[in-house]
Amino acid sequence: xxxxxxxxxxxxxxxDIGVESPRAELDTPAEMSHGEYSCNVALAYAKVFGIxxxxxxxxxxxxxxxKKHPHVESIEIAGAGFxxxxxxxxxxxxxxxxxISEKDLYGKNDLRAGEKxxxxxxxxxxxxxxxxxxxxxxxxxxxxxxxxxxxxxxIKRANYQGDVGLHVAKAIWGMQELxxxxxxxxxxxLKKIEFLGGAYVHGSNAYTEDESAKKEIxxxxxxxxxxxxxxxxxxxxxxxxxxxxxxxxxxAKLGTKFDYYFFESETAPLGMFIAEELLAKGxxxxxxxxxxxxxxQYGLHTRVFVNSAGLPTYETKDLGLNKMKFDREDFDLxxxxxxxxxxxxxxxxxxxxEFVDASIANKTRHISHGMLLSADGKKMSSRKGDVxxxxxxxxxxxxMVYEKIADxxxxxxxxxxxxxxVAVGAIKYSILRQSPGRDIIFDFKKSLSFEGDSxxxxxxxxxxxxxxxxxxxxxxxxxxxxxxxxxxxxxxxLIQFPNVVVRAEKDFAPQLVVTYLTELAxxxxxxxxxxxxxxxAGDSAPxxxxxxxxxxxxxxxxxxxxxxxxxxxx
RNA sequence: GCCCCUGUAGUUCAAUGGAUAGAACAUCGGACUUCUAAGCCGGUUAUGUAGGUUCGAUUCCUGCCAGGGGCACCA
Numbered sequence: 136x137x138x139x140x141x142x143x144x145x146x147x148x149x150x151d152i153g154v155e156s157p158r159a160e161l162d163t164p165a166e167m168s169h170g171e172y173s174c175n176v177a178l179a180y181a182k183v184f185g186i187x188x189x190x191x192x193x194x195x196x197x198x199x200x201x202k203k204h205p206h207v208e209s210i211e212i213a214g215a216g217f218x219x220x221x222x223x224x225x226x227x228x229x230x231x232x233x234x235i236s237e238k239d240l241y242g243k244n245d246l247r248a249g250e251k252x253x254x255x256x257x258x259x260x261x262x263x264x265x266x267x268x269x270x271x272x273x274x275x276x277x278x279x280x281x282x283x284x285x286x287x288x289x290i291k292r293a294n295y296q297g298d299v300g301l302h303v304a305k306a307i308w309g310m311q312e313l314x315x316x317x318x319x320x321x322x323x324x325l326k327k328i329e330f331l332g333g334a335y336v337h338g339s340n341a342y343t344e345d346e347s348a349k350k351e352i353x354x355x356x357x358x359x360x361x362x363x364x365x366x367x368x369x370x371x372x373x374x375x376x377x378x379x380x381x382x383x384x385x386x387a388k389l390g391t392k393f394d395y396y397f398f399e400s401e402t403a404p405l406g407m408f409i410a411e412e413l414l415a416k417g418x419x420x421x422x423x424x425x426x427x428x429x430x431x432q433y434g435l436h437t438r439v440f441v442n443s444a445g446l447p448t449y450e451t452k453d454l455g456l457n458k459m460k461f462d463r464e465d466f467d468l469x470x471x472x473x474x475x476x477x478x479x480x481x482x483x484x485x486x487x488x489e490f491v492d493a494s495i496a497n498k499t500r501h502i503s504h505g506m507l508l509s510a511d512g513k514k515m516s517s518r519k520g521d522v523x524x525x526x527x528x529x530x531x532x533x534x535m536v537y538e539k540i541a542d543x544x545x546x547x548x549x550x551x552x553x554x555x556x557v558a559v560g561a562i563k564y565s566i567l568r569q570s571p572g573r574d575i576i577f578d579f580k581k582s583l584s585f586e587g588d589s590x591x592x593x594x595x596x597x598x599x600x601x602x603x604x605x606x607x608x609x610x611x612x613x614x615x616x617x618x619x620x621x622x623x624x625x626x627x628x629l630i631q632f633p634n635v636v637v638r639a640e641k642d643f644a645p646q647l648v649v650t651y652l653t654e655l656a657x658x659x660x661x662x663x664x665x666x667x668x669x670x671x672a673g674d675s676a677p678x679x680x681x682x683x684x685x686x687x688x689x690x691x692x693x694x695x696x697x698x699x700x701x702x703x704x705x
Numbered sequence: 706g707c708c709c710c711u712g713u714a715g716u717u718c719a720a721u722g723g724a725u726a727g728a729a730c731a732u733c734g735g736a737c738u739u740c741u742a743a744g745c746c747g748g749u750u751a752u753g754u755a756g757g758u759u760c761g762a763u764u765c766c767u768g769c770c771a772g773g774g775g776c777a778c779c780a
Contacts, residue, residue: 160721162721162723163721164723164724165720165723165724165725165726165727166724166725169724173723173724175722175723175724175761178723178760178761179760181760182760188760213724214723214724215723215724215760215761216760217723217724258780260780297780300779300780301779301780302779302780399780422777423777423778424778425777425778426778427777427778430776434708435708435776436707436708436775436776436777437776437777438776438777438778439777439778440778441778442777442778443777443778444778446778448777448778448779448780449779449780452780473780474780475710475773475774476774476775476780477774477775477780478709478710478774478775479708479709479774479776480775480776480780482709506773506774508773539743540743543741557743568717568718568719568729569717569718569719570718570719572710573710573711573718574711574773574774575717575718576716576717576718578716578717581716581717581729581730584729584730584743585743586729586730586743586744587728587729587730587743588717588718588728588729588730589729589743591743592729592743592744594743595741595743595744596743596744598741598743599740599741599744602740602741603740603741605740606740607740609740610740638721641721642721644721646718646719647719647720647721649719650718650719650720650727650728653719653728653729654727654728657728660744660745661744661745661746663740663741663744663745664742664744664745664746665745665746667739667740668740669740670739670740671739672740704741705741705743
């Protein structure tokens, strides 16, 4: 890699003039006129020599020029003492060649070669609705999985679902109350899901509003956990199955394929075993009839691991879950993605996990996504039933896309496929455009807008490029990089892709990919609007077609990283 | 009360300690006999506050102000 070679060269020069273990890092300047790479070592080390940064920069540049790298066109000193590198047109042509020959592989790196990583995300609960929060977890988790995969690791996608616990008791209590309205087996999934959702809301409201219902639900929770009543078991099996089948439909649409499914009903027994061990060791203690972990001694807070009824809480199940993951495979890294409201909780749970197995705890990392707030800044809640389900959101956006592409001359099947791809792209973009962990103000109208900064903007640029490539084929123009135009903004953007991927992967920052692709699409759109690519392009046509092809590849790879499809027409 | 997170343009968001803080929406104004106008070109507007560290701070540290989340048997 050119970047590393240049960094090494600069470090050697610094060492020659007396800097001990120097570190030189090339940056990508925000301003294109500053070249493709810039270096700030002169500013950092000027004080060591007691000279002006510009003078030190000159020294370094002289040494660099004495052994000039063949891919460097020119080196200049700018600003307070930045060293800016302008790369040669041969370098750009070579990179474009590389993009076209590597195709889907372009932009990959080997930072995590040989590693095994597990990412847990989405985590919807059977008996409850799949709401927009799950959509967010899925979008973030899928893109982080793909970034890690693109860095050479073997990735396993895991989904952890709460099939036991108080929410199940609330739902089953509600099912019994509303049993008259229970859909027949033949009726479609949506009806069943609606019924389940309603049952949960009913049970949840009763739990807070009606003291005797609360007692019944608490008792039911124990019955469910012990599987001691056949009739309840029947309701349980029905609800669980309906939920899980529904979830699979959504995963398919979102483009996620899970390798492992974990259920709380499985993690609870292992968790209980662990909790008892920790209690015996004195790490956990009894308090008011419950088993608790006092986090205060580590600057955290106390949490209940086994409640006074003797049932495991989420805390204990999580201990079992994280142990169980490492029983499956020996992972180098385990990532858990949840909403940011669980940040403090995870600190406590991970602290407790240290006492179970320190190496597992050290390899486990919690990443949070933000909460979805409605336009008035309030939290959307599933307990009150005013939730927007994942499904309804996707369907609403799909309808809009369907209308929009009515006059594109597409077949019905094409139209349906594109509708879904663009709708999912629009939703994922609105989630991934900002840094994960921050709340998202979800304004329906804006999030569903296809103008400007949006998923469809990226997909549209890609579809246009594909359209150009189809045209090129039609008029028999073969891509060829020999007759290069002068290097422009589009070429400069294209060669940055691998650097962006590395940064995004290191920081788990998908928004960097989003921002980059948005700028890249802008570059292509401007190029497209101002440059004849085929018609009236004369001798330049083969190069311009090749450039268009390189753009389409990078855009497609970038969209893949974000978990979005790249339709060839729309 | 204690702990954590966040304050950037009218609004929604970007910005690995670096150069003139970058987009989009909104708004106003342009271009089109051409390969997809979900597009292109141009105008206007921002780092909560007071200090500190640094050659250099939106970024790191401290105080204050404002908003959000968490803090015992939900997940």
